[in-house]
Amino acid sequence: MDISEMTANMSLQDETKLKKREDYIDWQEYFMATAFLAAKRSKDPSYQVGACIVNKDNKIVGIGYNGMPIGCSDDEFPWAKKTPSPLDSKYLYVCHAEMNAIMNKNSADVKDCTIYVGLFPCNECAKMIIQAGITKIYYLSDGKGDRPSYVASKRMFDAAGVDYKQYVPKRSKIEINFNVDWDAMSPSK
Numbered sequence: 001m002d003i004s005e006m007t008a009n010m011s012l013q014d015e016t017k018l019k020k021r022e023d024y025i026d027w028q029e030y031f032m033a034t035a036f037l038a039a040k041r042s043k044d045p046s047y048q049v050g051a052c053i054v055n056k057d058n059k060i061v062g063i064g065y066n067g068m069p070i071g072c073s074d075d076e077f078p079w080a081k082k083t084p085s086p087l088d089s090k091y092l093y094v095c096h097a098e099m100n101a102i103m104n105k106n107s108a109d110v111k112d113c114t115i116y117v118g119l120f121p122c123n124e125c126a127k128m129i130i131q132a133g134i135t136k137i138y139y140l141s142d143g144k145g146d147r148p149s150y151v152a153s154k155r156m157f158d159a160a161g162v163d164y165k166q167y168v169p170k171r172s173k174i175e176i177n178f179n180v181d182w183d184a185m186s187p188s189k
């Protein structure tokens, strides 16, 4: 056997020793990160909320973020909170992330699905979640939890048997780096 054959055999042995990566993101990290990525599309200057709906097969069936309805320009409709007239604040117009995720569904329905959200759902979203048949919620923050709207959400979820759990992330951030050196990733190099 010459040296080139030996080297070829060595690398073949090395190849067979290759194990799967260990630092991959798990399903929950993937779904919550997807919700957070969607939130980055939001134009709301105060709260960017994302939602990701997942079925029993771990397939994503809907994604949404808080934004103005179709045809209602992000530049023309208001983003203000406190205004003399309610017509000049965002509240009468903005579609919430959960509602958009449900409306954007790519499956016949979202029955028995799980929704991942950055912020605990408000009462209006709670109604939509219940009516859509979603049975589980993972939320990251319950930051507005003491407000009546959020107390009402919990009351409705408890009555309707919708399970809600705070998602505790394993890591504080997941980075997306578009600057990948694909050649350096090849194990044969």
Ligand SMILES: O=c1ccn([C@H]2C[C@H](O)[C@@H](COP(=O)(O)O)O2)c(=O)[nH]1
Binding pocket: 044, 046, 047, 048, 049, 065, 066, 067, 081, 094, 095, 096, 097, 098, 119, 120, 121, 122, 123, 125
């Ligand atoms: O369940 C919810 C609750 C709120 N949002 C969105 C709606 C708004 O764009 C912001 C909240 O703005 P505030 O001025 O802090 O009330 O968050 C949502 O998408 N889902």
Ligand SMILES: [Zn+2]
Binding pocket: 096, 097, 098, 121, 122, 123, 124, 125, 126
């Ligand atoms: Zn809402």
